[in-house]
Amino acid sequence: MTAKRLSAKDSRDLIWLCWRLAETLRDGPSIAPALEKAAERAPVAVQPLLRAIRQRLSNGGRMSEELMSQGAPTYVWGTVYAGEVTGDMVPALTALAGRLEMEQALPPARDTRLRAYILACGRLAMLLSLGVPIERGMEATAESVTPSEATDALIAARKGILQGDMLSDALQQAASSLPPLTIDMIRDGEHDGRLGETLAVVADYLLDEEQGGQ
Numbered sequence: 001m002t003a004k005r006l007s008a009k010d011s012r013d014l015i016w017l018c019w020r021l022a023e024t025l026r027d028g029p030s031i032a033p034a035l036e037k038a039a040e041r042a043p044v045a046v047q048p049l050l051r052a053i054r055q056r057l058s059n060g061g062r063m064s065e066e067l068m069s070q071g072a073p074t075y076v077w078g079t080v081y082a083g084e085v086t087g088d089m090v091p092a093l094t095a096l097a098g099r100l101e102m103e104q105a106l107p108p109a110r111d112t113r114l115r116a117y118i119l120a121c122g123r124l125a126m127l128l129s130l131g132v133p134i135e136r137g138m139e140a141t142a143e144s145v146t147p148s149e150a151t152d153a154l155i156a157a158r159k160g161i162l163q164g165d166m167l168s169d170a171l172q173q174a175a176s177s178l179p180p181l182t183i184d185m186i187r188d189g190e191h192d193g194r195l196g197e198t199l200a201v202v203a204d205y206l207l208d209e210e211q212g213g214q
Contacts, residue, residue, distance in 0.1 A: 011100045013046045014067075014076070018097035022090045031089060032057050074140040075123045076100075082130045092130055099126050107211060113177045114210040116150035121203035128196035135161055149177055166190055179209065 017038065024034040035057070039050050049070075056066040064081035068074075076096065083092025099122065109115035120141045127137035135158055142154035153175035160170030168187035171178060182202050189198025 011076075011104065013043075013049055014072070015097050015100045015104075016043065016046055017049060018093040018100075022093040022097065025090050025093070031063065073144040075127060075144045078132065078136070078140045079127065079130065082127070082132050086131065095126050095130060099123065106207070109210070111210045112146075113149055114206050116145045116148040117175070117178060118203050118206045118210065120145050120150050120154060121199045121206065125196045125199035125203065128199065134167065134195075149175070153178075167195065179206075182206065 020038045020041070021031070021034050024037050025031070029037070032054070035050060035054050039047070039054075042050055052070065053063050053066045056069075057063065062081070062084050064077045064084055067077035067080060079092050079096045079099075080089070083089035086092075102122065103119065106115075106118075123144060124134075124137050124141045127140060128134060132140075138154050138158040138161070142151050142158065145151055145154075153171060156174035157165075157167060157170035160173070161167060166187065168183050168190055171186065172183050175183075182205060185198055185202050185205070186195070189195045192198075
């Protein structure tokens, strides 16, 4: 049976798997035994994905590689890869499951420009919280949002960061739809060394603006 291809719009199977693996890995086993244990209680819809990941691991590969090959967004497999690199998958799997659940629960978009920034800020916040370097996090985030002003702004801001700019300064130049207050919030987060936490707050603020501004 061909493994199911993943997308940001159809992530319930991945949410289940991430929560289950995180729960099992807390008890101590490595990823392969954890997958075996998860398979014992896996819904039918999840089983093809489990089989594909287990096969990838048996061939010396990584879970992140299988997610990438199945078309998962970059920020999804990148989050799992961050856990693989650090050797602690639990925080990565937990963060990813929570992020995907949060996005599934979002109300319908009322402003597509702001919605792209909401998703981008939330995803970048997650990646930074897991220790992903900001330039890599921004690249993964830019690739994950529907082509829009936010995509172009993130790409331009990443170039600015690589040249030594602050994220807030780079976004101020590139992200015309972001309210000025959010730029100030990001700047404060950079100065306080809490950029990841601040971006999560910015995402919530933008959601309130999007839903209440029309």
